[in-house]
Amino acid sequence: MTSTKYRPRTIPITEIEQSAFCRSDSNLKSKTLAEELKAGVRWQRVPAEYRTLDTDEIIERTKHARAKLGNKIMVLGHHYQRDEVIQFADFRGDSYNLSKYAAEKKGLEAVVFCGVHFMAETADILTDTDVSVILPNLMAGCSMADMAKIEDVEDCWDEITGLFGEETVIPITYMNSTAAIKSLCGLNGGIVCTSSNAAKVFEWAFERGQRLLFLPDQHLGRNTGLKFGVSADQMVVWSPFKDHGGNSIQQLNDARIILWEGHCSVHTRFNVDQITIAREKYPDVNIIVHPECTQNVVKSADMNGSTELIIKTVTEADPGTVWAIGTEISLVNRLANEHPDKTIFCLDPVVCPCSTMYRIHPTYLLWVLEALNDGVVVNQIKVDEKTRLHALTALERMLSVS
Numbered sequence: 204m205t206s207t208k209y210r211p212r213t214i215p216i217t218e219i220e221q222s223a224f225c226r227s228d229s230n231l232k233s234k235t236l237a238e239e240l241k242a243g244v245r246w247q248r249v250p251a252e253y254r255t256l257d258t259d260e261i262i263e264r265t266k267h268a269r270a271k272l273g274n275k276i277m278v279l280g281h282h283y284q285r286d287e288v289i290q291f292a293d294f295r296g297d298s299y300n301l302s303k304y305a306a307e308k309k310g311l312e313a314v315v316f317c318g319v320h321f322m323a324e325t326a327d328i329l330t331d332t333d334v335s336v337i338l339p340n341l342m343a344g345c346s347m348a349d350m351a352k353i354e355d356v357e358d359c360w361d362e363i364t365g366l367f368g369e370e371t372v373i374p375i376t377y378m379n380s381t382a383a384i385k386s387l388c389g390l391n392g393g394i395v396c397t398s399s400n401a402a403k404v405f406e407w408a409f410e411r412g413q414r415l416l417f418l419p420d421q422h423l424g425r426n427t428g429l430k431f432g433v434s435a436d437q438m439v440v441w442s443p444f445k446d447h448g449g450n451s452i453q454q455l456n457d458a459r460i461i462l463w464e465g466h467c468s469v470h471t472r473f474n475v476d477q478i479t480i481a482r483e484k485y486p487d488v489n490i491i492v493h494p495e496c497t498q499n500v501v502k503s504a505d506m507n508g509s510t511e512l513i514i515k516t517v518t519e520a521d522p523g524t525v526w527a528i529g530t531e532i533s534l535v536n537r538l539a540n541e542h543p544d545k546t547i548f549c550l551d552p553v554v555c556p557c558s559t560m561y562r563i564h565p566t567y568l569l570w571v572l573e574a575l576n577d578g579v580v581v582n583q584i585k586v587d588e589k590t591r592l593h594a595l596t597a598l599e600r601m602l603s604v605s
C-alpha cells in the first residue's frame with residue numbers, strides 16, 4: 204500500500220498575504236505604485252519611471268496607449284479588478300467567459316488579461332497558438348490555485364487509483380486551478396467545471412465513475428455535492444500533508460466525493476454572524492453568496508451562485524430592495540455604484556479585496572500596453588504544448604456538458 208510522501212507543510216504565500224490590502228474605510232482608490240509597494244506583498248519589478256505616476260497620469264497615458272493598439276489586441280477584465288483597471292476592459296466577465304471571448308475573436312495579436320495567473324493560462328490554452336497572452340503583473344496568482352500543487356495532486360491520484368482502480372474515480376477540477384491540474388484531469392478521463400455548471404458536471408462524472416476527486420476548492424465541491432444529493436458523510440477531505448490524505452482506507456472506500464483541502468481566502472472570510480447582523484439591521488435584506496463560501500454560510504443565505512448569477516440577480520432586482528452580498532469587494536462596490544436605487548453592501552464590514560487580483564495595479568496595465576506599442580511583449584503566459592492539449596481535452600468535455 205502506498206502512503207503519501209512526506210512534504211513539509213507550507214501555506215501559499217498568496218494566502219499569507221491575503222489581508223495586505225484590507226482597510227477599515229471603503230475607499231479602494233489606487234495610490235501610486237511606490238506607495239502601494241509598502242503593503243509588503245510580492246510585486247513584479249517595473250521600470251523606475253512608472254513607480255511614481257499618479258492615477259490621473261496613468262489613466263491618460265493608458266487611454267493613449269490602448270487607442271494606438273486598436274483591434275490588434277483585446278483587454279480582458281475580471282469582475283474583481285479595480286475600477287481604474289476595469290474601465291479599459293473590452294470585455295468584463297468571469298474567468299471562463301473571458302477566455303471564451305478571446306478564443307472566439309480572430310485576428311488578434313495579443314490578449315492582455317487583467318485577472319490572475321490561472322486565467323491567463325486558460326486563455327492561452329483556448330486561443331490560437333500565435334496569440335500572445337499577457338498577464339500585467341506576474342505576481343498575480345490565486346491562493347486557492349496555489350493550494351493544489353501538481354506533485355501533491357499526482358501523489359493523491361496515484362494513491363486513490365492504486366486503491367480503487369482508475370476506472371472508478373473521475374477527477375474534476377474547478378476552473379481556478381493551474382493548467383497542470385487541468386491537464387491531469389484531461390489525461391485521466393476528467394473534466395473542468397465552473398461555479399455555474401458544477402452540478403451538471405457532477406452528473407456527467409457520476410455517469411462515468413463511482414467516486415469523484417474534486418480539486419482544489421473543498422467548499423464548492425461540498426456545496427455542489429450537497430445540492431446533488433450526496434450527504435456530508437459521503438464526502439471526505441484530502442489533506443496533501445497527511446497519510447491517505449488524513450483518512451482511513453475505509454473512509455476513502457465509503458466516500459463518493461474526495462474533496463481537496465483548498466479554499467478561497469476571500470470567500471472564507473464570510474460567516475453566519477455577518478448574515479445575522481445584516482438581517483437584524485435590514486429585516487427585508489436578501490442575502491446572496493458565492494458557493495466558494497463555507498457550507499454554513501451557503502445554508503444560511505437566501506441564494507447562492509456564481510459571480511455572473513450574483514450580478515444578474517442584483518441587476519434585475521426591483522428598485523428599493525436590499526442586498527447583502529458575500530463575494531469580492533471590488534465587484535460589490537461596483538454593483539452598489541451602478542444601482543443607486545437599491546441598497547447593496549458587502550457582508551464583511553472590513554473592506555478586503557482579493558489581494559492577488561489587486562496586484563494588477565493600473566501602472567502594470569500601462570507598462571504592458573506601452574511595451575506592446577514599442578513592439579515588445581512582456582509577461583507572456585505560455586503553457587507547454589503537452590499540458591495545453593490535455594487541459595484542452597478537459598475544457599472541451601466541460602463545454603460538451605454545458
Ligand code: SF4
Nearest residue numbers: 345346347467469557
Ligand atoms: S477570489 Fe479567491 S479564487 Fe478568486 S482569484 Fe482571489 S483567491 Fe483566487
